[in-house]
Every structure is written in C-alpha cells, then in structure tokens.
Amino acid sequence: MDITSEQALVDAVKGAGGPLAVQGGGTRGVPVGGQVLSVAGLTGITLYEPGAMTVVAKAGTPVAEIEAALAGENQRLAFEPMDHRALLGTRGTPTIGGVMAANVSGPRRISVGAARDFLLGVRYVDGQGAVVKNGGRVMKNVTGYDLVKLLAGSYGTLGVLSEVSLKVLPKPETHATLILHGLDDAGGVAAMARALGSPFEVTGAAHDPERQETKLRVEGFEASVAYRLGKLREVLGATGAEIDVRDAAASDATWADTRDVAAFHGKDGDVWRVSCKPSDGPAIAARSGAQAWFYDWAGGLIWMLTTTGHDLRQAVGAFDGHATLIRASAESKARLGMFHPEPGGLARLTSKLRAQFDPKGIFNAGLMDHAA
Template sequence: MRPETEGELAEAIRGATGPLAVRGGGTRGIAVAGEALSLAGLSGITLYEPGALTLVAGAGTPLAEVEAALAAEGQRLAFEPMDHRGLMGTAGEPTLGALFAANISGPRRIQVGAARDFLLGVRFVDGAGRVVKNGGRVMKNVTGYDLVKLMAGAHGTLGVLSEVALKVLPRPETEASLRVAVPDAGAAVRLMSQALGSPFDVTGAAYDPAAGAVLVRVEGFADAVAYRLGRLEAQLAAVGESARLEAEASVAVWRAIRDVEAFHGAAGDVWRLSCKPSEAPEVAARIGAEALLYDWGGGLIWALVAPGMDLRARAGRYDGHATLVRADAATFERLGRFQPQPAPLVALAAGLRAKFDPKGILNPGLMG
C-alpha cells in the first residue's frame, strides 16, 4: 500500500485485516511481517520559515530534500542523523518520518540533544485509523500527554507518522577537529570527558581504537574555532601527540564516525551499546569484539562481533542497553533487536500499545 494523503493512510489502517509493515525509505534493513505500508506518497515540505527556524514536512519526505532546502538558507539538522545504507548494505532514501520514528541522532547529540529534542509537533494515524495531532510549530510547555516525545523512538509501533514539524539551526561558518593519540580506552574516555567538560563548546568526541586516537570537534565562526581549538590543543598536550583537521577534512572524518564507515562491508554482526562513559572501557573489554568505535564521549559503543554471538551475555551487568543493528534473520529471532525490558516496563509498553494500536497491527513484534 502507498497512500498519497493522510486520509488515505487512515483509511488503509482502518481497513487493515492483518499486520502492517510500516516502511520509510527502507535504509535500515528492518524486516517486519505484514503487508508493506509505504509512506513515500506523504512527501514534500509544506512550510519552511528560515527566520523562525521551523520546517514542516510529510513523513515520507526524503532527508536529502530537507537538507538541500536547509543548506540553501545556511541552516541544518543539528542532531546529525546517521545514514545507515553503508553499514546495512541497503539502498533507498532516508526519510524524515523514519528518522524521528527511530530517534536517529549522530555525534553532535552530546552537545545539542537527540532528534526528539528538535521535534515540535506531529500528526500521525494510530492503529485504529484515527488521525492524531500533538504539539505545534513552536517550542512550548503544555499540559497533558507529550505524544511528540512518545512517537520519537516508537519505531512506528504506536502510530504511523504522517507529518512532522521540527526546529532547525543555523549552519556554523566552519569546523575543525583535533586528533589526539591515546594509549588505551581508559585514557581515551578521560580525555573526552576533559574536553567535554571544558568551556570550549565541543560538539563531537569519539575514539577509534584501531587508530589509537581520540577525535574532538569544535564549530562556529572561523576566528573562534581557531582560538578554542588552540586552547584545547594546549590543554590536552600532556596526553599525547595531536594533529589538526581543518574544515573539509574534519567534515569527512565526522561523517565516517556518524555512519560507522569502519564497519562497512566487514563480515559480522553489528551492535550498538549505550552506557555510562566511565563504564565503557570495562564493558568493551568483556565483549571481545573484532572492532569497536566509541562516540558520545564514550556513552555510545559500536561493536563488530562474530556472527550469532550474544553480546548482551558477554557484556554482563552495566548501566545501559544493547541493540542488535545488523545480523541474519535467525540471530534477530533468537536474540531480539532491542534489550529485553524489566516486567514493569513491559507492562507499561503493552498498555500503551493496547491504547494506540488496539488491533496489534503496526510493526508487530518489532519492539517486543
């Protein structure tokens, strides 16, 4: 099914007699049982006010179209969403609705927040075929249910987004990064914490164990970037040798981190772990991964492991969770995509699904 309007989307869901596999651009390689429900027809920017830093578009709007419109006005999506195609070996085009449905946020999350923090309002169709609107076109505090935040990260299991309103930010004049040599993960996390705790407005902090280097990024006006990077370089000089990456070189290296390019084409399963940065080195050591990449100052770990390995069992107890991102169908069936939740949260999630999707037809089984 490929509805062309919100009304057609509501009609399709109301008339569904079985499961629906909600589909954006198909770039994340997620397979769900059911009849395909494509959002590609709900496409196009319906409102863009650069002066108000506000954009409204259909959920099926290609991300590239949005980014091109923003770039023409010197603006951008500040939360730096990942492009999964290289990692997953998929085609298609990332879409705006799928981005928010999965709350996809990149390296700049540590400074500006997650994708959901820029979502101002949503329109969606729930599992009963009812059109629901929540939020608006300006950031404000409201009473009642915050369905905007609820829909971000629900992966289409509570409702199918038809339109989103979001906040955008100006694009900085330039950026630059420091690459600092470090001896191990413990030193890397300490350095990243030091950089993030500095007054120099760091917008990226990642560690590549294969290169034995931490990367730290600053953005803004050229003079300010040069000054802040110089101060950071002096502050971190005692840790290890450093090198500067200016402008385009910095852009390229952070795109590679954002998209986990080091794992592209590499055999094995890919996991994504969220944890306290202070716990990251110990958790990573227990995993025994073939390759690792740390982002968010150590709060996010990408791990490439042997096919079929139960990373959650290897990781043991820690304050966080692990998501299986890439594997074969049998491994997803055995281990599940998302971290199993405690019984009280399972009951709460089941209650929400019963309320928003009483027939249980929207991406069934995707989130447990």
Template sequence: MSLLLVPTCEDEAADMIRAAAEAKRSLAISGGNTRSGFGQQVEAQGVLRSPGLSGIVAYDPAEMVLTARAGTPVAEIDEALAENGQMLAFEPMDHRPVMGTSGEPTIGGIFATNTSGPRRFVAGAARDSLLGVRYINGRGEVLRAGGRVMKNVTGLDLVKLLAGSFGTLGFLTEVTFRVLPRPQDQRTIILSGLDDGEATRAMAIAMSLSVEVSGAAHLPESVRGRFLNATLPDGPATVLRLEGLAASVAVRAEKLVATLQSLAPISQLDAEESRVLWQEIRDVKPYVDGTMKPLWKVSVAPTSGFQLVAALRLQAGIDCFYDWQGGLLWMRMESEPEGELVRHVMHQIGGGHATLVRASVDMRATENAYEPLPAAVLALQARIKSQLDPAGIFNPGKMARG
C-alpha cells in the same frame, strides 16, 4: 507475499489502516526502507510506506522551524536548510551503507527511529528537536500532537512517545521540528596513541573545558585505518570537534591544545577534512564491510565504556570504536551476536542499553534485538500500545520485550 501500500495522501493512508484493523491484518511500517533489518523478523501481511506523502509544508528560516510530510527525503530537507545556512542539529546517521540497504531515508523515518549522530551528546537526540506530529493510530484516526513552537506543550509527551517507537504506535504523516544555524567553521583536534582508558580520560578533560566540543570519539588502531576518506596519523586516534565562527574556533582550538598537549602528540584537521571524518563516524564507516557480522549499538556511561569493551574482549571476538565521549559503543562481533554476554557484562559495570543493529536473518530470529524491559515498563508499554493500536497491527517484531 506482503501487500505493498503506498498512500499518496493522509486520508488514503487512514483508509488503508482502518481496513487493515478491521481485517486484523498486520502492517509493516516504513519510510524509505533503509533500516529494514532492525528488530525481529516477523512477516507482516502488508507493508505501509510513506514516500507518497512528501514535500515541505512550511519553513520560515527566521523561526528556525520546519514542517514536512513524513515521506519527504532527508536529502530534500538538508538542501532546503543548507540554502539558508541551517541544519538538523542531531546529525542523523544514514544506515544504508552499514545495513546494505537502498532507498531514500525519509524525515519521518528519522524521527520514528530517533536516529541521531555524533552531535547527539551535546545537541540532543532527534526527539529533542521534534515539536509536533500528525499521525494515524491503529483505528485509522488522524490525530495531531504538539505544535510549531516549543512553548506549545499540548501533547508533548505523545510526541516523545512516537519518536523512537519504530512505527509500533502510529503511522507518521507530518512532522514539525526545530533546526539550528549551520556552523561557519569546524576543526578536529587529534590526540594520537592513547589506549581506550587514556582516551576516555582525555575526552572527559576536553568536555570539562569551556570550549564547546561538539564531537568526541575514540578510534582504536583496529578501525583507524578504515576511515579511508579522512587523513589520520598512525596509531589510535582520539578526535575532538570544534564548530562555530572561524575566529571562535581558532581561539577554542588553541585552548584545547594547550590543555591536552601533555597527554599525547596532537595534530589537526581543517574544515573539509573534519566534515568528511565526522560523516564517516556518523555512518559507522569501519563496519561498512559487505558482511552481516553482528553489529551492536551500546549506550553506557561515558566513563565505563572502555571497561565493557575490555571485559568482552576476554570472552568474545569483538571490534569496537567509541562516540559520544565514550558513551556510545559501536561493537562488531566476529561470529555470534553474544547478546546474553553483552548485556550481562554491561549490567555488571553499571547498566546501559544494547541494540542489535545488524545481523543475519537466522540470528535475528533468535536474538532479542532491543534491550529487555523491566516488568513494570513492559506492562506500561503494552497499555500504551493497546490504546494507540488496539488490534496490534503495527510493526510486529519491533517492540522491546521483557
């Protein structure tokens, strides 16, 4: 059984990591342990978790910058921001429903995995909001990268490397990030009855307009009925979100409807119905089904996603819906992960990035969960890893492979 380590301060965490490095004892790094199924399942000799490092360190709403210890629950961050009419712009997904996990998502875990939601294609990913970090490297040294404002670029590249590294390069202890004002109002425009290709073209038209669409997704008939808390009309639904001041949202909605009304029947969701729908899209509600059927997160060019799905449907049993204007595909396979097939077809249509988010333990043992890297990139990754974690103790099984 792995030794559980839950430090209550940064120095204690550094001592634990230093001791592990000296003993060459591998450590699984986690926050709230809500993404425990990611990557290959390699048994670590110890588990180092961050919930003991919790609390907001500094927050000035006027600056729109917040600093928190890595183990701070995301719910606590959201509450503090809501009190000041602000939010996390990148709209991070809660993986617990689809992964079947428990625990509390932490702000460090969000940045360590670069978790981003429906607004990501216009507001940027989690790493784009990250300004600075404190972290402990594989030698047990406490280091700092970045700062509290965007113009302070010291160490910015290292900040970007740590974001999305899944704890393979260091143990985050503190994060500093920018936040944005929370929209006063939101509305969702629904186009009904479009097939995947037609929906892709409709979303492209919407994004070309000066109406500031902040969410663009297509929900085929196979998944439309699984958004149980959102009222959607019959048939496939192509959904477009507008946010901002109430008067502005109304004017932009009118312009969007006028442009798209010749393509399909149109209906609308009000602010509360819209909020519920986009939360369910964010958390991949259609595939919260109590199973471990393989679930892929595939990023491709927005105009080619429907081509990938069409090609795969000829060769494998899949179900899918589209986010990020068609550039993000959530694909559930009926039986096997079919990773080789998914990546082969994906590269045939122009390339992309496929990550196996969910699968059984046996499937994860044989399937490459992360997109294989070219030899040159793999070599660079190895050099970075050797500098930051020379003993190779952090998060075995979480590195992308060639």
C-alpha cells in the same frame, strides 16, 4: 501498500485485516512481518520559515531534500542523522519520518541533543485510523501526553507518522577537529571527558581504538574556533598524546564516517549499538567478545562488530545501559531480539501504552517486545 496521502493512510489502517509493516524509505532493514505499509510516497515540505528556524514536512520526504532546502538558507538539521544504507547494505532513500520514528541521532547529540529534541510537532494515524495532531511549530507543548516525544523512537509501533514539524539551527561559519594520537581506550575516554568538561564547547567526541585516534570537533566563528582549539591543546597536553588539527574539509569527512559507522562497511559479522555510561565503556568493550569497536558520544555510545550470531548481551552481562542489534541475519534478530530486554515493570508499562495507541496490535507487531 504505497501511501500518497494522509487520507489513504487512514483508509489503509482502518481496512487492515492483519499486521502492518510500517516503512519509510526502507533503509534500516528492520525485520517486521505483515503487509508493508509504505509512506515513502507521502512527500513534500509543507512549510519552511527560516526566520523562525522551523520546517514542516510530510513523513516520506527524503532527508536529502530537507537538507538541501535548509542549506539554501545556511541552516541544517543539527542532530546530523545517520545514513544506514552502506552499513546495512540496504537501498531506498532515508526519510524524515523514518529518522524521527527511530530517533536517529548523530555525533552532535552530546552538545545539541537527540533528534527527538528537535521535534516540535507531529501528525500521525493511530491504530484505530484516527488522525492525531500534537505539538506545533514552536518549542512549547500543551497539557497532557507529550506525544511528540513518545512517537520519536517508537519505531512505528504507536502510530504511523504523516507529518513532522522540526526546529532547525544555523550552520556555523567553520569547524575543525582536534586529533589526539596514541591513547588507549581508557585514555581516550578520559580525554574526551576532560574536553567536554571544559568551557570550550566540543560538538563531537569519538575514539577509534584501532587507529588510537581521539577526535574532538569544535564549531563556530573562525576566531572562536581557533581560540578554543588552542585552549583544548593546553587542557589536553597532560595526556602526552601527539596532537594535530584537521581543517573543515577533512573534519567533514571524519564525522561523516563516524556518523555512518564507516569502519564496519563491507565487513562480515553482526553490528551492535551499545549505549552506556562513558566511564563504563572500556570495561564493557573488553568483555564483549567483539572483534572491533569504536566510541562516539564521548564514550556513551559504542559501535561493535562481532562474529555472526554472537550474543553480546550475554557476554557483557548486566550493565547500566542497553545493547541494540543493528545488523544481523533474520534468524539472529529473531533469536536474540533487536532490542534490549526491559525490566518487568517497564515492560508492563510500555505494553499498556502500546495497547492504548494500537489496540489491535497491527503496527510493527512484536518488533519492540524486548525494547529498552
């Protein structure tokens, strides 16, 4: 079903005779059974107030359309959402509803927060076909459930988003990336921690073990960026690494590749996304059995490429975090589960929560049975 209005969405949910596979632009390759319920036709920016730094858009609105409107006012989506298409080999168009439903957050998460932190309000249709509105166009919430935060990252299992309100931020005057060469995993993670612990406002921190490059992004006014780069050189001089700087154009390409996991594009195998304590990252990677990996979020996020069907969770064992299977065959995702198994108490809580929002269990049924 292709939905083009909120009322059509209500009618579709009320009339559903079985499971519904909720879909936005269809770019994330999430394996869900049931009749496809696509909100890609529910499009349009309904309100944009640059002075208040807020934008309201229907869920199927392409991310590129929103970014273009913001660019005209020198503003941006600060959480820099990933484009999954090249990594997953999918088509379609990334939508703002899909970004929020999956809480898609890029490298800047370490400094500005996740996608959900920019979500001010939502309109959605619950499992009984009721339209629910929560939040608004200001950074304030009413008493009761924080439905805005619950919907973000729920992958459409609690309700189908029809509209979102977002906080946006100004674009910086310029930016650059400091590159440290020659550090191993432990050294790279330590250098990133030192940079983030400094007062010099790093907005991106990633480490590429294959190239032995540790990347640190600095954004702001030109004079401030130059000053902070110089200070970071001093702070990191003790690492013994060779240091150079990439200007704004080269920096853009560097972080677009990091955001979209370009290192694994076109390479055979499964792709995992591991969230962990940064200090635990090198040890987790070492016992993962992965063929390749790289670190984002100062080591708190590890992207891993493994052989087809490899059970990375079993190889790594217990750790403080979770591993999500992002790219794999339908058979592997069915066998291993896309999401990390939950502890028993949390699993019962989330099950009860989904039953409250979707009592008939029709939204993306079974998708997050093993969600973290």
